[in-house]
Amino acid sequence: MAGRNNNNPFDQDNYTHNIDRNNERSLDRRGFMKTLVGAAGVFAVASLPWGTLAAKELMGLSDKEYPHKKIVDVKNLPVGESLEFHFPSEHDSAVLIRLEENKYVAYQNACTHLRCPVYWVKEEREMVCPCHHGKFDVQTGAPTAGPPRRPLPEVIVEVKDEAVYAVRVKRYEA
Amino acid sequence: MKRSYVGVISLCLVLFLDIVFMQLLIHQYFFENYLVTLIFMAGNILLFPIAFLIYKKEKDKGAESHAKK
Numbered sequence: 001m002a003g004r005n006n007n008n009p010f011d012q013d014n015y016t017h018n019i020d021r022n023n024e025r026s027l028d029r030r031g032f033m034k035t036l037v038g039a040a041g042v043f044a045v046a047s048l049p050w051g052t053l054a055a056k057e058l059m060g061l062s063d064k065e066y067p068h069k070k071i072v073d074v075k076n077l078p079v080g081e082s083l084e085f086h087f088p089s090e091h092d093s094a095v096l097i098r099l100e101e102n103k104y105v106a107y108q109n110a111c112t113h114l115r116c117p118v119y120w121v122k123e124e125r126e127m128v129c130p131c132h133h134g135k136f137d138v139q140t141g142a143p144t145a146g147p148p149r150r151p152l153p154e155v156i157v158e159v160k161d162e163a164v165y166a167v168r169v170k171r172y173e174a
Numbered sequence: 175m176k177r178s179y180v181g182v183i184s185l186c187l188v189l190f191l192d193i194v195f196m197q198l199l200i201h202q203y204f205f206e207n208y209l210v211t212l213i214f215m216a217g218n219i220l221l222f223p224i225a226f227l228i229y230k231k232e233k234d235k236g237a238e239s240h241a242k243k
Contacts, residue, residue, distance in 0.1 A: 030233050050211060
């Protein structure tokens with residue numbers, strides 16, 4: 001370091017030099033700028049997880065299609081009746097409801113309040129959670145009464161060769 | 175002692191942009207505009223080297239007049 005003794009103060013080359021013991025709590029101009037650069041670094045790092053999640057969404061990893069699963073033959077499910085099944089895994093119980101001759105809806109039936117199973121009540125044409133009397137609209141899965149605030153996740157179904165198949169789970173939309 | 179506040183002011187601007195980008199980034203993420211989210215993330219990350227360069231350039235401004243005193 002030539003020139004170090006020629007400059008006063010000499011060029012700063014470490015991070016502790018600007019601490020003045022008698023005055024260490026006062027923030028000088030240089031220290032303030034350093035703080036701002038540090039804050040910019042924190043912002044840069046903090047935006048990484050959001051970008052990662054967004055990239056993941058763009059690559060479609062969250063909306064994957066599960067292997068199609070046969071639920072029931074059409075002739076075994078009369079109009080207005082419901083049937084419990086499991087999709088996509090054995091631990092995700094779901095309910096399939098035949099609303100009209102050619103209209104089927106299916107939802108994962110863990111109540112969005114405390115995960116009690118939700119049942120289809122044919123007489124009232126409503127989906128009811130017996131634990132706290134939460135109710136869901138059968139057309140959309142949206143909560144209509146009681147404690148739940150979020151809709152039931154919809155299972156997309158497909159009718160093929162006189163049987164109903166579960167295709168995938170619709171993403172939760174806020 | 176004469177001071178240069180160019181660095182302080184431009185770094186404040188950079189930090190302000192950081193805050194704005196962060197807010198928009200999170201909003202666009204929840205609005206599911208994921209490409210826009212990525213653009214804001216790139217902006218936020220680019221602002222850090224910019225801030226660092228401003229700091230490097232500006233940290234000794236005003237020191238000459240200090241030395242001459």
